[in-house]
Amino acid sequence: xxxxxxxxxxxxxxxxxxxxxxxxxxxxxxxxxxxxxxxxxxxxxxxxxxxxxxxxxxxxxxxxxxxxxxxxxxxxxxxxxxxxxxxxxxxxxxxxxxxxxxxxxxxxxxxxxxxxxxxxxxxxxxxxxxxxxxxxxxxxxxxxxxxxxxxxxxxxxxxxxxxxxxxxxxxxxxxxxxxxxxxxxxxxxxxxxxxxxxxxxxxxxxxxxxxxxxxxxxxxxxxxxxxxxxxxxxxxxxxxxxxxxxxxxxxxxxxxxxxxxxxxxxxxxxxxxxxxxxx
Numbered sequence: 001x002x003x004x005x006x007x008x009x010x011x012x013x014x015x016x017x018x019x020x021x022x023x024x025x026x027x028x029x030x031x032x033x034x035x036x037x038x039x040x041x042x043x044x045x046x047x048x049x050x051x052x053x054x055x056x057x058x059x060x061x062x063x064x065x066x067x068x069x070x071x072x073x074x075x076x077x078x079x080x081x082x083x084x085x086x087x088x089x090x091x092x093x094x095x096x097x098x099x100x101x102x103x104x105x106x107x108x109x110x111x112x113x114x115x116x117x118x119x120x121x122x123x124x125x126x127x128x129x130x131x132x133x134x135x136x137x138x139x140x141x142x143x144x145x146x147x148x149x150x151x152x153x154x155x156x157x158x159x160x161x162x163x164x165x166x167x168x169x170x171x172x173x174x175x176x177x178x179x180x181x182x183x184x185x186x187x188x189x190x191x192x193x194x195x196x197x198x199x200x201x202x203x204x205x206x207x208x209x210x211x212x213x214x215x216x217x218x219x220x221x222x223x224x225x226x227x228x229x230x231x232x233x234x235x236x237x238x239x240x241x242x243x244x245x246x247x248x249x250x251x252x253x254x255x256x257x258x259x260x261x262x263x264x265x266x267x268x269x270x271x272x273x274x275x276x277x278x279x
Contacts, residue, residue, distance in 0.1 A: 002034035002056070004102055005088045007075030009068055011040045013093060014047045020093040021057065028099050030056065034082075036075035037093075040065045067184030068163070076178055080170070088173065091165040094214040096122070104209045105167040113202040114168055114193065116161035117209035118153070125150040128213055130205050131158030134190065136246050139254030140234055141190060153207065161203050163189030164213055175199055180240070182279055186226075187233035194241055228268035231258050235276025 006024060010017040017037060024035055038060045039048050045061045060074055072090055079088050087110055089102065097117075098104075108115055119129040130145040130153065144156040163179075166189070176196045179188045193203055234254040238247045255273065262269040 002082060003032045003084055003086045004029075004106075005034045005036060005075070005079035005082070005085060006091065006102075007036045007038070007072055007079065007088055008091050008093045009038045009040055009071035009075075010044065010048075010093060011065060011068075011071075012044070014041070014044045017093045018051075020095070023096070026099050027101060028103055033102060034058065034079070036060065036078060038062060038066075038071040038074045040067070040071045067181065069179040069183050069185065069188040070181035073178040073181060076173060080173060085170050087167060087169045089165065089167050090163065092163075092213065095119075095165060096212040098210075101209065101211075104206070108167075108204065108206055110167055111169045111171060113204040114161060114166055114172060114196055115204050115206055116167070117165055117211045118150075118205060118207050119162060119164055120150065120210055120212045122212045122214045124212070127153060129162040129164065130156070131161050131203065132190070133157070134159045134250075136242075136250050137253060139250050139252065139257055140230075141187075150210075155205075155207075158203065158205075159197075160190040160193035161205070163192070165211060172196060172201055176201070182236055182240075183233050184229060185233075186229050187237045191237055191241060224265045224268040227258075227262050227265040228272040231262070231269050231272025232276045232279070233272075234258070235273065236279055239276075 021035060021037060027033060034056050036058045039045065040062050042063045048059045048061060051059060062071065062074060066074065076088060079085050105115055120126060121128045127145045127148045127150060129143050132141045132143045135142050144158055145153055176199055180191050183191065235251055238250040242250055258269055
């Protein structure tokens, strides 16, 4: 029985995941932490099966790609069965952090707010993400403070936090539920934060907690696949969460912007449109 769970997914990045877990084992208070790695890559099952068994590490081989949202849900379901669990850290496997990460989150009001660190680009002091806004006119999302140096960080309004790393209390998970697996990856964080806000939970960036992120490690080099997901999920998001006329404006602008940006990936763009309207 553990008080804090850390849940991450793997898809074709075994070596990165191994290094990530090794860093997690250096966290302060590790004796109260359970690490759950959900492996969505059946080709790598044997690699994970060769890991030395440790009390506070669980490996789940899904034998198929459930996507980021579906994979995280597998871990969250296990965490929610633990009556002593207080909170879960949902995180990408391509981040660097301090050894006080969990202790720092626990100092904050995590019972009433979803918490997120200030996310910097790997090996820099350049901000990658401090939350985002939903733009109806762009038919997408805007990351606030993106590409701004850390010293010029400004607190701004945001509609959602990045799913790169979220700290969620047991109460929030029980009341808001799991991530929507329809998204596979991208927009699942936007959807979840909107659902949480509807239940009167807050969203909070903790400036004192800073991580560095190697962006899109799982889809690196798979540009067409990423374009497909973003096109598909922007439509699914609008259909699920927005109302007339915002829904129609968002989808229309998403399609126009997507066409302009995806001329090299029209096959993936068209596939994303089809699934966005039928999923």
